[in-house]
Amino acid sequence: MSDLTTPPHPAPDAASEITERWWHRATGYQIYPRSFADSNGDGMGDIPGIIAKLPHLSDLGIGFVWLSPVYASPMVDNGYDISDYRNIAPEFGTLDDMDRLIAAARERGIGIVMDLVVNHSSSLHAWFCKARAARDCPEHDYYIWRDPGPEGGPPDDARAAFGGPAWTYVPEVGQYYFHYFSPAQPDLNWQNPALRAEVYDMMRWWLDRGIAGFRMDVISLIGKDVDARLYEEGPHLHPFLQEMHREVLAGRDVLTIGESWSVSTETGLLYCGRDRDELDMVFEFSHIREGWHPELGKFAPKPFDLVAFKRALFSWQDLTREDGWHALFLSNHDLPRQVSFYADDQQFRRAGAKMLATVLHLLKGTPFVYQGEEIGMTNARFDRIDQYRDLETLNHFEEQIALGVEPEVFITGANRNSRDHSRTPMQWSDAPNGGFTTGTPWIEVNPNFCDINVAQDLGDPDSIFTHYRRLIALRQQNDIVAFGHTRQLLAADAGVLAFERRLGGRRIVVFANFTPHPQRRDLPEDVTGRGEALVHSHARRDEVPGQLDLAPFESFACQI
Known part of the structure; x- marks a missing residue:
């Protein structure tokens, strides 16, 4: 990891006692391999396709890639059912291809973070x-x-x-x-020391091949007690993570990100506190769950509540003010496209995509870009259940129909929250199938690829891609963005999200309009002066002192 590692030295924020590591200023990029780039025309993305697109990631400024599973698998759950942890699925390529990807990415200063799926294996393992x-x-x-x-x-x-x-x-x-998930995914028994030894040996095997770390799929489930029905964050979770650190991770300058659907601000630092010797950061979903029905779940989404969203988002900024680290995201392979969920993907798609990026990338933590987010890709619109490929969506459809739910009602919810919306192929150009494949894609390409694609964004100096590139560069160059403390402003405001970042006597202020209507706000008394604009924004300061005008889904950010 020599070309990704920075010499340890105290970060500029003396109060935090953070020792800067190579990933603190980096931005991650998640690749869902089957939907990213197809090199051989079989309709399935593959590792050679990823290698061919590394210049795109390098141009964007990405520091590391979280690669969703490419291991050997029967693909019941699109690779999250692994039949051989030390081999590559033939549809994605070979182990030699994987080694070439690791080496080619390293040459560009990009680390490859593998998806570690060890709560369960495939039933064909x-x-x-x-x-x-x-x-x-x-x-x-x-x-x-x-x-x-x-x-x-x-x-x-x-x-x-x-x-x-x-x-x-x-x-x-x-x-x-x-099996916590499907019958094709039997849960591993982490109570067995021999099983744990197998997992740790496999992890060392991958790290020795040169990967930059692991994103750990549903890692909060490994400590479960099934007899007590304690699944998430069970009694054995943290002893197992500490053992994993001792046996595998200690002494290696690699990145570890845990995924937990149950972690809270009460338990967050148990995963990533600096003295815990467990993980570097954790994906938590409190802000995501704010958009779900409390009883019916994700397939019955509720209207977006900005105040509740901000409460969840900033509670983690408060938690990690002095300790731990936060993984920042709005999109991934399990979630809808962020511009469709949090903004307006029709009339204000470009403004909404930029506004969401500004908010996320100017918070404290490590931002993750999900493939296509950097050009404002949107949810697809499926009218029939046979257009879906996601195991979760298909299974829940059968259950809901059996309970008497009308198919149209379920499809409406799925069109907002199904995992397949983030899994439609990457839109590279206006060529057939968005330039993703010369064959028949495994899932339909979003028909808006003619208007939304990488080639078009690269030719526009005011594009969403350009906006992302500037934000990513800011984290690398600006100490306040990388390490400054966060303080929320206008917490009770139902239309505008606002916060400031402070480092020493310097600060950044950010205001974002989450509505399709113009908003005017009185600025807090201590937020004065125009400051230096950090990124291009269509928001404008009003002539009236102490007031700010925000156009629909626009943001204002400056350094004071």
């Missing part, structure tokens, strides 16, 4: 094939098994996150195995 054949083999205890319940059925009535029971019966051994 060699371990599980042995485990389901005999109780007396060592691999049987690599998974979570229970005898049938008193009446011969499952041990309990737990439900899987993707729908259906969480227990599946195997006649060969006369037991049920536990």
Whole structure:
């Protein structure tokens, strides 16, 4: 990692006691491989396609790539069901291709962060094939098994996150195995030291190949106690993460990001506190869940509430003020396109995309760009369930229809929140299929690719891509953006998000209009003077002293 590592030295914010590391000023970029770039015309993105697009990432200023799974897999859950952790799925390429990607990215100063999926494996993994054949083999205890319940059925009535029971019966051994997600994804038994040793050895194997770290998929589930129905953040989670750090990560200058759908401000620093020896940062979803129905979940979205969104967002800025670190994101492979969810992807798409980028990239933490976000890609519009490919969406559709929900009602919710909206192919140009493939894409390309694509944005000096590039450069160059403390302004305002960043006697102020209407706000008394504009913005200061005018979905940011 010599070309990605910066010599340890105190960051400019003396109060925080942070030792600067190579990823503190870097911006991450998530690639969903099957939808990024297809090099051979089979309709599926691949590793050679990613290599060919590294100049795009380098031009954007990306410091590291989070690569969604490319391991060998039957692809029941698009690669999050791994059958061989030390091999590459043929549709994505070969292990030699992976080595070429790691080396080619390194030459451009870009690290490759692999997706570590070790809460579960594929049901076709060699371990599980042995485990389901005999109780007396060592691999049987690599998974979570229970005898049938008193009446011969499952041990309990737990439900899987993707729908259906969480227990599946195997006649060969006369037991049920536990799967938090689908039956094709049996949960690994982290209580078994031999299983943990296998995982740690695999992690060292990848790190020795030169990767820059791991994003750890649903890592908060590995400490579960199924008998007590404690799944998220179970009693064994943090001892396991600390052991993983001792056995694998200690002494290596790599990046680790955990994913947790249950982490809160009460538990956040247990993952990433500087003295915990666990992870560097964690993906948390409190701000995402604010857009979901509290009982019906993501497929019944509720109207966007900016005040609640800000409360969640800034609570993590407060938490990590003096300790820990925050992973900043609005989009990923599990979420809808951010400009469609938080802004207006029709009349104000460009303004909304820039405004959201300004907000996210001027907060404290490490920003993540999800592929296509940098050109303002939008949700697709699917009218039929057979246009969807996502296992979660398809399973929940069947369950909801069985409960009497009208198909049109479910499709309406799916068109806002289904995972497939972020998985439509990357739009590179106005060529057929958006330049993603010369073949038939595995999922439909968003038909707006003729108007929204990389080639068009690169030719426009006022493009969304240019705006992202400036923001990414600011984090690399500006100490306040990288390390300054955050203070929210106008917390109760239902239309405008505002905050300031402070470092010593310097500060940055940011105002963002989250509505399709012009907004005028009185500035706080201590926010005076025009300052130096940080990025291009269509927002303007009014002639009246102490007031600010914001156009629809526009933002204002300056350094004072």
